[in-house]
Amino acid sequence: MKIHEYQAKELLRKYNVPTPRGEVAETPEQVREIAERFGGVVAVKAQVHIGGRGKAGGIKVAKNPEEAEEKARQILGMDIKGFTVNKVLVEEGIDIKEEYYLGVIVDREAGRNAVMVSSAGGMDIEEVAAETPEKIAKAWAYPGRGLLPFQINRLIFDAGINPAVRKEAAQFLRALFDCYLGVDATLAEINPLVVTGDGKVIAADAKIDIDDNAMFRHPDLEAYRDEEGAENPLDAEARRRGINYVHLGGEVGIIGNGAGLVMATLDEVKRAGGNAANFLDIGGGAQADLVANSLDLVLSDPNVKGVVFNIFGGITRGDEVAKGILEGVGRLDVKVPIVVRLTGTNEEEGRAILRGSQVIPAETMQEAAREIVRRSRE
């Protein structure tokens, strides 16, 4: 789960990670009021779930409350790569002397948490990693033991952090790592980490992703979920209905069981010359209800000109899926073609159920993909 910068900073403060004083606002008037209380220079920052806010004009500095209100008027409601800005974070200006990059991620290959520190602060870290990897100091925390003091020390020296703020930086790193583990993050990125003129080490920006699989033990973080301004309202609707759906924007709706198989179906549709409208995995052991509900969701996408089902029965039973398809078709007055490839457990029963309906059967997934692409163009 992605959370906003202001939410990430709330979490950081709970773990004693230094952040600038800031408050979130939804109107220009609120922004002005906050700026008045803070006094002096403030930054007004768009809160959206997408990178590149600065370049898109979503982060602006204001010298006084009037200017802050004006900047907020520009930023609130603006569109950043398809995301509408509904909230801004107003922060006290900070006196930036040096900038660093600091990131903690789950390293898949190492099977451990990796901590990265770089003097190339404020830059795209992937670019730095590709072009000048020597500028990134890395350490891997020991599972159960955590990030050890000598590792923190080495990170600081290897990254070339100003020795004058060594203690503050070490404290910052330790607190950040504790926060990362404490909230079950899969990513915690501070870019830039700022050293101020008076020697403070502070998180100027913050990005934290929470592990969806761990949400069951952080019910309090559920309040941070923000579907507003999400890529597509269908994604939000899918989450409400508990359907594993990803909106992709093409014209061929795709429903299947198992993530790998559904992905392969997207690829086949593309090979056949079509574009996938979505990814939808009904998972293992789906009942008719979920299938009908899934079809309903896919068909609510106005771009969809046809739907293909690719079902390989294992735990999932062919007859259950077929029932669900008929139920959905009956309920919805479907005008677009529906091609169904059904094999595996109870395939005969499933095919028998679909016989005589408007549903078009296909033998293989390749045939199904070609068929739906052809028919969705008619």
Added chain:
Amino acid sequence: MSILLNKETKVIVQAITGREGGFHARLMKEYGTQVVGGVTPGKGRQTVLDDVPVFNTVKQAVEETGATASCIFVRAEHNAADAVMEAADAQVPLIVCITEGIPQQDMVKAVDFVKQQGVRLIGGNCPGLITPGDAKIGIMPGHIHTPGPVGIVSRSGTLTYEVVVNLSRVGIGQTTVVGIGGDPILGTRFVDVLPLFEADPETKAVVLCGEIGGSDEEVAAEYIKSMTKPVVSFISGRTAPEGKRMGHAGAIISGRSGTPQAKVDALNAAGATVADSLADIPDMVQKLLS
């Protein structure tokens, strides 16, 4: 011959009294797997599936049954990672974790613990493994598999079934099929399974089914360079856009990492023929076998 699993393997099922655990324990038994026991704390001394004893702890189950493998159905929120570590602590040589949705930090700890104990973990979030005609540990439909010369290793369940059916249809059977799982943190990766197939005299060719996300396919490609056996590979999700997680927690292209092109290039360079479509795999394997 086969890898990891055969008729001799003695399997216990953790959470055997649960809905999924009980259901699949029965299917495993029907397939011919030696299901020698189950574990559910608090339900020890019961008997399920006619003659399978239930124990309160893995340690006890191993002591009484001599189990050499464990299949875990404990739910994520009931601490599946702890169940993995319990099996590792009891020195179960092969642990197969079917559970999906385990928090990544739990897996980081569990995978590290398993390594320290010197045992093998497959999964989580995996379908398990099967040696056709001999035994299966996991949830795959047994009947689609046939014994034969091809080893299969895959990150995805139903996708693997698709490959198996296509191969079986043209008369190409499998030595062992291993589903390693779709999570970012896994007990066993491609590169851990490939050497086993390379060393298995019965396996004549290998099919590797990867997908977008991570760099396991690239790491596998490095190893494939040194293999004497031919490898056919497939990458699922080649048309998926960046930044969208495709069902599996591990299936996401983030920035420069996990792109299908990098995987296809690495596999091609290693001589592991990449199939553009699943439908092409049987022909490609057939050619390599003859």
